Amino acid sequence: MAPSVLLFGLLAIACSLASASDHSPLQDFCVADATSPVLVNGLVCKDPKLVKADDFFFKGLHLAGNTSNAVGSRVTPVNVAQIPGLNTLGISLVRIDYAPWGINPPHTHPRATEILTVVEGLLEVGFVTSNPENHLITKVLQKGDVFVFPVGLVHFQRNVGYCNTVAIAALNSQNPGVITIANTVFGSKPDISSDLLAKAFQVDKNIVYKIQSHF
Structure with a gap:
């Protein structure tokens, strides 16, 4: 292997290791x-x-x-x-x-x-x-x-x-x-569309309205 290719490979490995965690x-x-x-x-x-x-x-x-x-x-x-x-x-x-x-x-x-x-x-x-x-x-x-x-x-x-x-x-x-799932999904401002949430959770829209009212 040519020295320049070996050097390039070592630099690539070093850079990948350096970017794997916080500084x-x-x-x-x-x-x-x-x-x-x-x-x-x-x-x-x-x-x-x-x-x-x-x-x-x-x-x-x-x-x-x-x-x-x-x-x-x-x-x-x-x-x-x-x-x-x-x-x-x-x-x-x-x-x-x-x-x-x-x-x-x-x-x-x-x-x-x-x-x-x-x-x-x-x-x-x-x-x-x-x-x-x-x-x-x-x-x-x-x-x-x-x-x-x-x-x-x-x-x-x-x-x-x-x-x-x-x-x-x-x-x-x-x-x-911290992202609390219920607060995020049902308490966003403005609300996420009730149609979207009803389809995502496979429930009636009225159930979505009721849950959103608690948040």
């Missing part, structure tokens, strides 16, 4: 400057000379979330919006509180894989694989158990006990995003 930070930190008018894919860095300890700090994760709502759960996020120092570091976490039989409805995180640990209680968890299989993978977790939800897949949790359940989940994105 590593190029400095110690990039504390988010929420006041900056500049728009970038992420958040602009604060002047390092103005950085303080509170930029890397969040208080209150021990406090229970209020689960008095329609789904019986409350997510307390700790991402770059709460800790500016997470900017560019590619991690975040959440606390999730569940009332008895409360649920965290089917949803996806478009930018992150999630790893969840049950701190207290019993929790049914599951995710669905992509088309065409749409295979449901589900398990009941106890205190101390850990479960992983792959990036982008629809997943859910449900408290299957008679006491409150608490879980802590970590995600490999400073801003993983």
